[in-house]
Amino acid sequence: MSEPILSLKKVNKKIGKKHIIKDLSFDVYPGEVFGFLGPNGAGKTTTIRMIVGLTNITSGEILVNGNSISKNYKKAIENIGAIVENPELYPYLSARKNLIHFARMSNNVTKEDIQHRLELVNLEHVKDEKVSRFSLGMKQRLGIAQAMLHNPKILILDEPTNGLDPAGIRQMRDYLRKVAKEEGIAILVSSHVLSEMELMCDRFAIIQKGELVQVEDVSNEDQVDLANPHMIEVNDVEKAKNLLQNEYPDLTIEIQDSIIRVKATKEQIGSIITYLTSNEIIVYQVIKEKQTLEDRFLQATNGEVS
């Protein structure tokens, strides 16, 4: 992979005696959507605050495009576009004036750029309406537009799907994936809603109580082969179960309604199907149960909620 755009190196944060973030390290690369997961109170927002320089780092280093956020703030922050928690914009200004406001804060953002961003997030038709009249989804989109005005190399979004309806979440997801792919920027998304992250992210890190639990690819299935059972739907469960227990005494077999759940390898499943059909059992379907991000999250955090 190329050079990371964001790199956390043994980052610690202490407030008083409380050790909020412990030796946190991970990298985010250009073009990927990186999920930053953890239960509420795990330290996600604190970490994001340190990345964008709102909060001081107690020890360790955060590099943005090679520049330390604490030592070389200006150089580092120029690469970042961020929404920390809710998309707080000025409710008494129109969408366009909000963008003008943030455009004035960076160099070289033109009127055309503002227009372009408004079109990209589908707010062109309401650009002169006050933000106080916007729905949460519209505010989120405007929030993303302001974060991307200065063409940052990494977009940092704290809980961007909070409070959005399913359509809004989907729209957000599609937009972020598109932006990452087409513009090649990195996106760091924090969330505690895992099913959304699964569809949005390429890789993710899980933190708990301020510590990194693991970093993985979403599509990482090597290690979960045997852990996930196959579900076989048949016409006669009892008969099928008895047959299988006699033929394959080593396997664990459970019955769930009209489905038999078997933990087995690919090869074993093949012979199981042949065996069942040759014994006049009708097999309707065989599905491999997928381990969801949620399962892996709960596994990683030992099921603790917070």
Place this chain on the structure above:
Amino acid sequence: MLLFRLVQNEWMKLFNRVSTYVMLGILLLGIVLTAVIIFFNQTDSSDLPGKGDWKQNLAVENESYKQQEEEAFNYFTETYAINQQAINNYRIENDISPYEETNVWSYMDTNILLVQLIGVFVIIVGSSIVAHEFNKGTIKLLLVRSASRNQILASKFITTLLFGIFLLVVTFILSFIIGSILFGFDGSSVHLSAIDGEVTERSRILFLGLSYLASSVSILMLTAMAFMISTIFRSETIAIALSVMLLFIGSTATGILAMFTDWAKYSVFANTNLELYFTDGPMIEGMTLGFSIVVLIVYLILFLFLSFLFFKKRDVSI
């Protein structure tokens, strides 16, 4: 330049908020109200006492000043009595009546009262311009950009000052226009003041300009203080309440303090009324214009230094 664009931003936000227009409305109402009241209580030339009468009145007045001078319990009341006598004598000698028809100058003189109102508004803006961003959470969007925290805070203080200057200029010009239409220019156009018994004559409009500016010094100081309080404690309410209270009682309290100790001269309010150095002389013996300016600058630097220090160091966790 970034700082200029930041001030532009603050100005845009200020003038897109309803509260700003409420303030402007109240100020306009004040200007109209004083005009109406004065219009129906005008002194015509027929009401003015004749030459013999006013000279007689001044002579009587001077006797009571004489008495005040002898019984004066502090420096300020004594010099005030001396100066008033000098002015009265000057009037008698040079035939300048203290009575005049209502004119644009006396109307504008009354409207200096509105500077107090402007003070309240500027303090409110100064207190809320930082606190508001924290309350709404928008401070995070301001700070995660390449503008430094110092630049952000500076743009906010500059905008507050510009707003104050804007209100002052609006009041001065509107008062002049309304006053000259309703009341005209008839009457005395000189202003008399005396220091150490020496009388000085000044043009009326120049003196009015000076008075408006001088009344703004305490506003500047209190705004800086309100700005500091709201930046350090994040509380609009405390900043506004404390500063507005001091705006109204600060100089009275300092006057009372001055009766007991000369240390009162180091209080902000003993020094904000710079007009005194041009009219009646200082509040406490030994004070000079230079001294007051130095004291004011020291306070101003202290207020701003603390504001910037706290704003820069603090973790933003809202």
